[in-house]
Amino acid sequence: KAGVTQTPRYLIKTRGQQVTLSCSPISGHRSVSWYQQTPGQGLQFLFEYFSETQRNKGNFPGRFSGRQFSNSRSEMNVSTLELGDSALYLCASSLVPGASYEQYFGPGTRLTVT
């Protein structure tokens, strides 16, 4: 079974631009969560989607948004990029929300904002 895939793997953007990251969950998984990983803050929860609906949201500004499609693929968008948005963005999928024991992470998208 293929794992969680994230595209692109690496991205360089300029301050003020916007970016869209994509996550394809494991086949059959319907819950997708997004995390931001930085050296200073560690892994911070961004949001979770299940059945095309946002179930949970972390403490990030409104510039961070996401959505989920009917095939469970998810995208996250960051508008008006700031230097501090440079991070590794990870998504994780599971069959249903709360199934952390079988939540699998993708390799991440490394975003660099200059």
Added chain:
Amino acid sequence: GQQLNQSPQSMFIQEGEDVSMNCTSSSIFNTWLWYKQDPGEGPVLLIALYKAGELTSNGRLTAQFGITRKDSFLNISASIPSDVGIYFCAGEEDSSYKLIFGSGTRLLVRP
């Protein structure tokens, strides 16, 4: 917000040594998880703990869920070079299932 304090921040040990790391929280969690992250990869779940006082093993790894439900430790016995990586603890919020992660312990193993 909730925070997990994970220690030590880093460890540099000799191959064959045992390793211990722990995680404490100001809040109670009903589920504790331990992950390992290799360079360029996402975290991989090592052990999940669901009951206070529970001790669970996975090969050379042993983890315990503290009796107060505010702490957990992970032990690695007889370390080998492929144990190198960053180890994260995480607590799962009971109502929302959100994962709160510790800051990580970077493990280096000297052959």
